[in-house]
Structures are given as C-alpha cells and as structure tokens.
Amino acid sequence: MIRHLLSGADLDAAAATQILDTAAEMATVAGREVKKLPALRGRTVVNLFYEDSTRTRISFEAAAKRLSADVINFSAKGSSVAKGESLKDTALTLQAMGADAVVVRHPASGAPHRLADWVAGSVVNAGDGTHEHPTQALLDAYTMRSRLGRLAGLRVAVVGDVLHSRVARSNVLLLSTLGAKVTLVGPPTLIPVDIAAALAPGTDVSYDLDVVLPDVDVVMMLRVQRERMNDSYFPSAREYARRYGLDGPRMRRLPEHAIVMHPGPMNRGMEITPEVADSPRSTIVEQVANGVSVRMAVLYLLLGGNKL
Amino acid sequence: MAYPPAAHPSPPRQPSVKVILTAADVSRVVDRIAHQILEKTQGAADTVLLGIPTRGAPLARRLAARISTFEDIVVPVGVLDITLYRDDLRRNATRAVGPTQLPPGGIDGQRVVLVDDVLFSGRTVRAALDALGDVGRPASVQLAVLVDRGHRQLPIRADYVGKNIPTALAESVRVTLAETDGADEVRLYGEALPS
DSSP, X not given: OOSOBOOGGGOOHHHHHHHHHHHHHHHHHTTSSSOOOOTTTTOEEEEEESSOOSHHHHHHHHHHXXXXXEEEEEESTTSTTTTTOOHHHHHHHHHXXXXXXXXXXXXXXXXXXXXHHHOSSEEEXXXXXXXXXXXXXXXXXXXXXXXXXXXXXXXXXXXXXXXXXXXXXXXXXXXXXXXXXXXXXXXXXXXXXXXXXXXXXXXXXXXXXXXHGGGOSEEEEOOOOGGGOOSOSSSOHHHHHHHHOBOHHHHTTSOTTOEEXXXXXXXXXXXXXXXXXXXXXXXXXXXXXXXXXXXXHHHHHHHSSSOO | XXXXXXXXXXXXXXXXXXXXXXXXXXXXXXXXXXXXXXXXXXXXXXXXXXXOTTTHHHHHHHHHHHHHHHHOOOOOEEEOOOGGGXXXXXXXXXXXXXXXXXXXXXXXXXXEEEEEEEESSSHHHHHHHHHHHHHOOOSEEEEEXXXXXXXXXXSOOXXXXXXXXXXXXXXXXXXXXXXXXXXXXXXXXXXXXXX
C-alpha cells in the first residue's frame, strides 16, 4: 500500500480495488449496534482545513472516529494561520504533536504534495485548489460499483466546470485506471484544451450534453462554483442551465439503468433540477454515506500497518 | 473428552514434514466435533456457528452440514473476520480486511460456537471475542478447533478439539482444506513457515 494519497493517479487498479473492497466491509459497521472498530486506537489524525468544507471534513472525522483514532480538527479560520503562519510551520507543529496522518484541504493546487515532504506521517489530499480530490473519486467509484455492479466498461459523463473541478480530474484518473470510459461535457470555455489526452488517453470531450446522454451509464454533474465564475465563462446562469443543466426531460433520455451523481453541494436549478436530484436515479445521499466507508478504508490501509 | 485413535503414521516426505491428519482423519474429526456440539448444546438449539477466516469458515460450514445430516436440523452459519481486532496490526504490513457475514437472525441471545483451524497463542480467539462483543450479545461463546498445538499466551481453551498436537515453538502446523487449498490435510513442519 502507498504511504500518501495525493492523487487519483497514485493508485493502480489493484490498490484502488482493494480500497473499494475494504470500504464494502467498513460499510457493514454502519449497520451495527457498536459503530466502532479498534483498528486505529492510539493513532492521531489531524484534519487540516484551509478551505471551508462541511461534508468532507465531517466525513473524514466520522471515518477516523469509527476506527477509534484520535481526531484533531484544525481550520485556518481563527487559528495561527490567520496570524500569518506558513504551511510549513503549521506542518512542523503537527509533526511535533505526533500526527500519524494529516488530512489536508488547501486552496493552492499542490499544497498536499509539499506537505508530504515535511511531515513523517501519511498525507491524504482532501481537495487542493483546482487540482485533485482523490477520496471523492474513490467514493464515486464505490457508488457506481455498488449501484451498477461493475466499473470496467462503464460509460461515464462528467458534466460542467471541468476547468476548476478537482473532482473531475481525480475521477478521470481513477475511473480510467479501473476501466471505465469517461466523456467530459461542458462549454468549451470550461474544458481545458488537451485535458483529456493529458489526464488519461481514451477520455472523450463533448460540448453537447444531449448527444452524450443516451449512451451513458452514469452522469456526474459538477457544481457550478459561483465563487470561481467571475470571468464570463458563459453568458448567464440561465443559458448554462438550459444547455448543460440536467432536468427531467434530459434525465428521461438516459438509458433505463443509468444513475445521476453529484459531489455536492448542489445548486438546485442551476446544474441540476430538484426533480432530478430527488429522483430514484440520484445517488447524491448515498454518496455521502459511502464517503465515510471509503475514507475509513483509506485511513485503515494507510495507517493500519507498521510503515510509520 | 474422547479422542480418535492416533492417525496412521504416514512416511514423511521430507525429514522436516510430518502428516498429522490425512483427509480421512479430517473427515472423521469433523464428524466427531459435530456430534460433540450436538451433545453439549442439547441438540444444537439456539446455536450459531461462526467460522474465523480463512479456514475456520469452511470448517464451520462443514460442521453445520454434518449436524444437519445427523439430526436433520439447520444450524445458522456465519463468518467473523477479526482483522481489525488483532493486537499485532501495527507490527506488520497492513492486512486486507475479509468479509464478516452474520446469519440473518443475528447472534443476540444465541450460543455462539467459534470455529478455527489451529489454536496456538489464543490471540486470534481473543480478537474474535472482542469482535463478537461489537456485533451482538451472545448468550454464551464456545470454541471448536481442528488442531490444538499448545503454547497459549492467554487464558483461553477450546471446548471442542479435533486433535491435540504437542509441538515445539519453532515448529509450524499447516492445515489445508479442500475448499481453500484443494485437499484436506494437517501437517507439522520442523521449522517456521512464512504465514
């Protein structure tokens, strides 16, 4: 097993499958009377969050606690970071406190990679800038596998703001490793030129959602990140919703078995309509539950052994 | 407790390997343990068999099959993976987690018989007892093993023993079963084997 999880490309097919299989066992813990396992007793996991996040931080916290690890939550707001402490000094502080794993979210792409050089423990990338978010890709893969029974050969459309999406990047890397075929869909302004070839050969790009929909098993809608939408990537929110939003009529063009995913938080009425988000095809709530199981698997596989 | 006559000593293939139980011996031993479980549990009423992976799981299924042949009753069978409860997790590379499958009725209020292939230090059984406590509250817990090789490091004993094998600490006992390894056999090796 690897020491850090920084990128969807860190995992080969065997390692990724092992995480998904382990997550399936971890999921059974949620249905038990005692929702706790002793595997990481005495280990310390630090959640180092430089960006606002609710579900990812809570998900990692729940995962670490279910494995009996001690959890320290560190958010940049109201901490020494607000006083100007650098990432490196913060890292050395965590190191001195004996953190066995650091789960880091940072607005700068690549920050977790730098951190991995500075701390002795494992580093888990919980989202860095517009770069990667590997545990989201793992939980998406887990959700697809549990709904559709397989990953190899699945056709997945990733729709929306690919340019700024760490979820899209990690998903393309992981899903192509696991044998799924990804098509990136969105306005040309939001899909970087040559991204498909740069990330994973075999990935397609399309600018027309309606053409793609009848031939996919999974539609993954990306959040339109309003905070990053100040450069006129598209004329108006209404035009975006009309061309790339998933509404009821579009959903009915999907094959019977196809599922609709969204990493959350959703902009209802923008990239996805309430009718779609609340339909039985939607896996949005499942994805949250699966997130805890997958992060338990990742923490166990990184920290469970003697490599420290 | 009555034990079957000693296994026919078969000629060792190498100087350091000795077959302790042949396939026929294993089958007889499983039959006997099935009878003993029926005897000690008043006909296996309210009893659940839980196998500890890897080889406890097929053994538990065999015991249940024999019990249903002898008495025409169905004993629920499950698998209890103990990986996450081991006390040596951080001494080794990360171990893969196996499946835990409890019978549909659960184990609350049941008499649970844990089934494993070899009883050695007792640490696996300790981990299994911890795991059991997290998945339910059995009325009582018993232990059935194919081989007891001694050298306990914890105050644990088995209720049903297929064969007691006196061993030296440096020796290894290796159980193979048809379901997992292609053939039934128990061998004693003169030196430590990679696990």
